[in-house]
Amino acid sequence: xxxxxxxxxxxxxxxxxxxxxxxxxxxxxxxxxxxxxxxxxxxxxxxxxxxxxxxxxxxxxxxxxxxxxxxxxxxxxxxxxxxxxxxxxxxxxxxxxxxxxxxxxxxxxxxxxxxxxxxxxxxxxxxxxxxxxxxxxxxxxxxxxxxxxxxxxxxxxx
Numbered sequence: 001x002x003x004x005x006x007x008x009x010x011x012x013x014x015x016x017x018x019x020x021x022x023x024x025x026x027x028x029x030x031x032x033x034x035x036x037x038x039x040x041x042x043x044x045x046x047x048x049x050x051x052x053x054x055x056x057x058x059x060x061x062x063x064x065x066x067x068x069x070x071x072x073x074x075x076x077x078x079x080x081x082x083x084x085x086x087x088x089x090x091x092x093x094x095x096x097x098x099x100x101x102x103x104x105x106x107x108x109x110x111x112x113x114x115x116x117x118x119x120x121x122x123x124x125x126x127x128x129x130x131x132x133x134x135x136x137x138x139x140x141x142x143x144x145x146x147x148x149x150x151x152x153x154x155x156x157x158x
Contacts, residue, residue, distance in 0.1 A: 060099075067089055070089045
């Protein structure tokens with residue numbers, strides 16, 4: 001039973017690799033140039049965060065189940081096996097604490113990245129509004145230039 005819990009916990013430690021991959025993803029400086037792309041990046045960011053949090057909860061639950069089994073075994077063990085199970089508990093606790101600490105660091109990176117992505121979306125919306133305002137002026141400027149050109153052409157032909 002303990003070996004089964006240990007095996008399940010060990011398999012769930014893929015969470016550590018997922019944290020590494022996620023930290024690489026979150027630390028990228030990729031920003032989009034339009035609202036749709038920026039919103040898509042933000043959505044991907046939130047989905048990635050959700051998947052890592054779910055995996056984190058699963059890993060912590062499996063680790064806690066393993067600790068419970070080890071503690072239970074420790075109460076029924078002789079002195080030598082009791083020391084071994086306590087040492088195993090200590091190791092599992094350290095692993096869980098390290099994973100929890102890494103997830104907290106990643107959470108800080110997520111908050112920062114989300115803030116940057118939200119600012120990017122706001123900037124893109126402002127750029128779109130500016131473009132909407134500038135388009136009529138650009139058309140008007142083109143029209144004025146054309147009129148000026150035609151006026152000059154007309155004056156030189158007379």
